[in-house]
Amino acid sequence: MKKYFIAGILVWAPMAVTIWVITWGLGLLDGVFGSVVQAIMAVLPRESAAELQRFRELPAVGILIVVAVVMFTGLIAINFAGQWWLKVWDKFVNRIPVVRSIYSSVQQVSSTLFSGSGQAFSKALLIRYPHPNSWAIAFQTGIPAKEVSSKLGEDYVNVFLPTTPNPTSGFFMIVPRAETIQLDMSVEEALKHIVSMGSVPPTSSTGLTSSQSPSHF
Structure with a gap:
C-alpha cells in the first residue's frame, strides 16, 4: 500500500503543482481585469454598469481581454510611434514623487530579466554559504555598483541565492569573485537542482551527475 501511494504521489504531484501555478497566474490576470471593470462601473450609469457586470461574469473573458491588451501593447511598443508615447509616459511618471522610485526600479529589473542582453541569472555559481565549509548554488545577477x-x-559579483524548495524567495549577496566557482550546468538545470533539494541531478553532460558528490566541487 505504501509503495502504491508513493507511486501515485509521484504521478500527481508535478501535475497538481503545475495546474496550481497556471491557475494562480490566470487568476491574477483576471483580477487585474476585474479591478479595471469595477473602476469603470463606478462612473457609468446604472443600466450600463449592469450590462458591463454581465459581460464581466462570462467565463474566462477577463483573462482573454488582459492577454489581448498585453499583446496589443507589445505590438504598439515595438513601433516608432509607440516608443515615442512610451518616452512621454516615462517622463510623466518620473515627475511623480514616490511613484517614480517604484516605477523606475521595477522597469529596470524587468528590462534586465526579460531582455536577452541583460546579466541577470547569466551564470550558475557555487558560493560558500552559510559558513566557509559548505557550498550553495547561486546565480550571478551582475556586478556591484x-x-x-x-x-x-x-573584484566582487552580485548573486542571488534562492531558497529551497521555493526559489522565488532568497538573498541578494555581494561576494568576492575569487571565492565563487562557475558551474557548467545551465541556469535552468541549476534551478531544477535547487527546487528538488539536490535530488534531481542535471541532465546535460557538462552538469552534475548522480554519481558525483559535493567533494568533487
Whole structure:
C-alpha cells in the first residue's frame, strides 16, 4: 500500500503543482481585469454598469481581454510611434514623487530579466554559504555598483541565492569573485537542482551527475 501511494504521489504531484501555478497566474490576470471593470462601473450609469457586470461574469473573458491588451501593447511598443508615447509616459511618471522610485526600479529589473542582453541569472555559481565549509548554488545577477566596488576594493559579483524548495524567495549577496566557482550546468538545470533539494541531478553532460558528490566541487 505504501509503495502504491508513493507511486501515485509521484504521478500527481508535478501535475497538481503545475495546474496550481497556471491557475494562480490566470487568476491574477483576471483580477487585474476585474479591478479595471469595477473602476469603470463606478462612473457609468446604472443600466450600463449592469450590462458591463454581465459581460464581466462570462467565463474566462477577463483573462482573454488582459492577454489581448498585453499583446496589443507589445505590438504598439515595438513601433516608432509607440516608443515615442512610451518616452512621454516615462517622463510623466518620473515627475511623480514616490511613484517614480517604484516605477523606475521595477522597469529596470524587468528590462534586465526579460531582455536577452541583460546579466541577470547569466551564470550558475557555487558560493560558500552559510559558513566557509559548505557550498550553495547561486546565480550571478551582475556586478556591484561603482560606489560599492570602490569601497570594497576587490573584484566582487552580485548573486542571488534562492531558497529551497521555493526559489522565488532568497538573498541578494555581494561576494568576492575569487571565492565563487562557475558551474557548467545551465541556469535552468541549476534551478531544477535547487527546487528538488539536490535530488534531481542535471541532465546535460557538462552538469552534475548522480554519481558525483559535493567533494568533487
